[in-house]
Amino acid sequence: xxKVVQSPLSLVVHEGDTVTLNCSYEVTNFRSLLWYKxxxxxxxxxxMLTSSGIEKKSGRLSSILDKKELFSILNITxxxxxxxAVYLCAVESNFGNEKLTFGTGTxxxxxx
Amino acid sequence: xxxxxxxxxxxxxxxxxxxxxxxxxxxxxxxxxWYRQQPGQSLTLIATANQGSEATYESGFVIDKxxxxxxxxxxxxxxxxxxxxxxxxxxxxxxxxxxxKNIQYFGAGTRLSVL
Numbered sequence: 528x529x530k531v532v533q534s535p536l537s538l539v540v541h542e543g544d545t546v547t548l549n550c551s552y553e554v555t556n557f558r559s560l561l562w563y564k565x566x567x568x569x570x571x572x573x574x575m576l577t578s579s580g581i582e583k584k585s586g587r588l589s590s591i592l593d594k595k596e597l598f599s600i601l602n603i604t605x606x607x608x609x610x611x612a613v614y615l616c617a618v619e620s621n622f623g624n625e626k627l628t629f630g631t632g633t634x635x636x637x638x639x
Numbered sequence: 640x641x642x643x644x645x646x647x648x649x650x651x652x653x654x655x656x657x658x659x660x661x662x663x664x665x666x667x668x669x670x671x672x673w674y675r676q677q678p679g680q681s682l683t684l685i686a687t688a689n690q691g692s693e694a695t696y697e698s699g700f701v702i703d704k705x706x707x708x709x710x711x712x713x714x715x716x717x718x719x720x721x722x723x724x725x726x727x728x729x730x731x732x733x734x735x736x737x738x739x740k741n742i743q744y745f746g747a748g749t750r751l752s753v754l
Contacts, residue, residue, distance in 0.1 A: 559741055568729055568748030570682070575742055615681065624695075625670050625735050627743060629682045 529554040531630035533616050539636045544606050548633045550616030551598040558621035560599050562590055565613045565632070573601070573614075603635075611637045641666055641736040645746030652722055652753050659718045660749045662732035667712040670735040672743065673705070677728045688715040688732075722753045 530553045540546055552560065559577045563570035574583045576592035576599060583590050587606075592599045603610055613634050617627040642665040652658050662671065671688040686694040686707055694707035709715040719726055729750050733743040 561742070563745075568750065569731065569745045572742055572744060617682075619741060624687065625741055625743070626672070626684060626687065627682075628684075631681045 529618060529620060529628040531616055531618055531628050533614075533630035533633050535633060536631065537634040537636070539638060540606060541638050542606060542608060544637075545602065545604045546606060546635060548601040548603075548614050548616075548635070549598060550600070550630055552616075552618045552630075553597065554618045554620050554628065556621040557594065558619045560592055561617045561619070561627065562599070562601050563615040563617065565615055566611075570615055606635075606637045608637045608639055611635060641668055641734050641744050643732060643734055643744055643746040645732055645749060647749055648747060649750040650752070652751065654723055654753060656722055657718055657720045658722065658751060659716050660730055660732070662715045662717070662734075662746055664713045664734045664736075666736060668734040668736050670743075671709060671715045672733045673707060673715070673717045674731045674733065675728045676731060676748075682731065685717070685730075688717075719751065722751075724753045727751055727753045 532551050534549045559575050561575050562573040574590045579594040587604045590601045613632040615632045616630045644663045646661050673685040674682040676682050684697050685700045686696045688694050688707050688709040690709045706718045729748045731748045732746045
């Protein structure tokens with residue numbers, strides 16, 4: 528059974544700090560790893576990672592995948608209060624059905 | 640990215656009743672899914688909504704409790720039947736577009752409370 532573990536479960540930092548969120552996985556026939564941000568109800572897509580060592584970047588957010596060690600990190604620099612959310616990591620296996628297995632998420636709180 | 644409209648956004652229901660949630664996508668999509676997110680938990684896949692045929696359910700979910708329809712490539716419904724307080728959750732639909740390779744986009748979700 529596919530498994531995704533995120534750490535820490537929650538994190539409280541001050542505005543301007545840099546944070547690193549972790550995601551480790553066990554999946555049969557890995558295809559991709561996705562990061563989502565969930566503020567209220569709908570998860571919004573951040574990144575999709577398929578290859579090791581290639582950083583994906585969007586503004587202050589960046590992410591990288593290590594397929595050998597089976598983990599990914601999501602970095603957020605110069606955090607703002609609008610970054611407060613639950614960050615979800617999900618993996619897809621390569622069986623062609625595009626199902627995602629989600630981790631439990633990291634709840635990030637930014638204090639002004 | 641696909642725009643996914645989901646309704647209702649929230650509802651409060653009585654035990655023993657049923658609620659149908661609708662999911663409409665603004666473009667044709669290959670796959671549609673339904674998830675449940677119980678309070679404080681992550682997303683759990685209920686089923687894959689197959690166009691023109693019966694949905695594919697995950698372990699622990701059955702058609703009698705969560706009947707799903709997908710009459711065309713852009714629309715799906717999930718019914719939560721014979722509800723109990725344990726069904727109080729957020730229900731989310733997602734879709735994979737024909738152009739956004741393997742990226743699932745989510746609707747805004749339905750927050751269901753069962754009394």
